[in-house]
Amino acid sequence: MPRILVPRIEETVVLVTGASGGIGRAIASAFAGAGARVFGTSRDPASVRDAPEGVEFLEWDAHKESSADACAASALERAGRVDILVCNAGMGIGGSIEDVPVADAIRQFDANVFGVLRMLRAVLPGMRQRYSGLVLVVGSAAGRIAVPFQGHYSASKFALEGLVESLRLELRPFGVRAALIEPGDTRTGFTDSRRSLPSSPAYAEAATRAIGVMEKDERSGADPAGVGALALRLARRRRLRVRYPIGPAFQLLALGLKRILPSRAFEAFLAVYYKVPRTGVRP
Numbered sequence: 001m002p003r004i005l006v007p008r009i010e011e012t013v014v015l016v017t018g019a020s021g022g023i024g025r026a027i028a029s030a031f032a033g034a035g036a037r038v039f040g041t042s043r044d045p046a047s048v049r050d051a052p053e054g055v056e057f058l059e060w061d062a063h064k065e066s067s068a069d070a071c072a073a074s075a076l077e078r079a080g081r082v083d084i085l086v087c088n089a090g091m092g093i094g095g096s097i098e099d100v101p102v103a104d105a106i107r108q109f110d111a112n113v114f115g116v117l118r119m120l121r122a123v124l125p126g127m128r129q130r131y132s133g134l135v136l137v138v139g140s141a142a143g144r145i146a147v148p149f150q151g152h153y154s155a156s157k158f159a160l161e162g163l164v165e166s167l168r169l170e171l172r173p174f175g176v177r178a179a180l181i182e183p184g185d186t187r188t189g190f191t192d193s194r195r196s197l198p199s200s201p202a203y204a205e206a207a208t209r210a211i212g213v214m215e216k217d218e219r220s221g222a223d224p225a226g227v228g229a230l231a232l233r234l235a236r237r238r239r240l241r242v243r244y245p246i247g248p249a250f251q252l253l254a255l256g257l258k259r260i261l262p263s264r265a266f267e268a269f270l271a272v273y274y275k276v277p278r279t280g281v282r283p
């Protein structure tokens, strides 16, 4: 296994997807503040208001096949390399597994999973060639604990867990590090951007209640600056664990409880927390 090189932050080139707001913006600001050369992406760079100081914006749309290559090529042309890739961009839809049209579920996966894949395919060749690099993927606590009426979002974040576990093994011989950051509820534009799809009468009340709990938790969630500081700390470490949860204490506790409680006991706790009704309405 090659010796893992950890360049000084001031000497690194960082590419953060979805840096126009929320967690991505906080991560981009943290690296720029520490002296790195930082590129951030947005689907519409011209519309980014109050861009964090020192962050250069590039266009990238997770859904467009050629967009990742064009974005990575722009970063390479301007800075010569990408040392750290932070795959942060993502979105969420709400609705029951049964009600959400498959086309919307596919779009959810396309943004959160295949978008990451497209960016990895564009950036990894350079890292492998240099035997040096770091990939941080922003997963979610919902990628460890699936929540009701956000099943498609949860499944997309569970998929990232598998992707990164494989990626680490594949990149090991090249000295390229990879890890997941798993935020719990964080105060960002994510809540307002969530698209809740229409529910059938069987699920409507339960969906409204569960999504209401999530929205309340998100709006009173952690400051995204904490995730920025964590990403910066990880970039300075030679050896990384697979996953780094961060967020409100009760959510970190829930991750621990899931490990030790019998699965039905943990599920019963989730059902109470998300106000899942005891009996469904018969059609």
Ligand SMILES: NC(=O)c1ccc[n+]([C@@H]2O[C@H](COP(=O)([O-])OP(=O)(O)OC[C@H]3O[C@@H](n4cnc5c(N)ncnc54)[C@H](OP(=O)(O)O)[C@@H]3O)[C@@H](O)[C@H]2O)c1
Pocket (backbone or CB within 6 Å): 017, 018, 019, 020, 021, 022, 023, 024, 041, 042, 043, 044, 060, 061, 062, 063, 088, 089, 090, 091, 111, 115, 138, 139, 140, 141, 142, 182, 183, 184, 185, 186, 187, 188, 189, 190, 191, 193, 218, 221
């Ligand atoms: N907020 C939370 O409670 C929370 C908890 C756990 C995990 N997360 C994860 O954290 C990440 C960042 O979310 P956030 O909370 O910071 O939300 P946010 O404020 O809504 O930011 C989302 C970012 O993703 C970009 N984006 C969205 N769809 C995109 C697409 N199709 N193609 C390219 N870029 C796209 C947006 O950029 P443009 O609109 O400028 O293109 C924006 O910069 C997501 O992966 C999310 O799943 C959030």
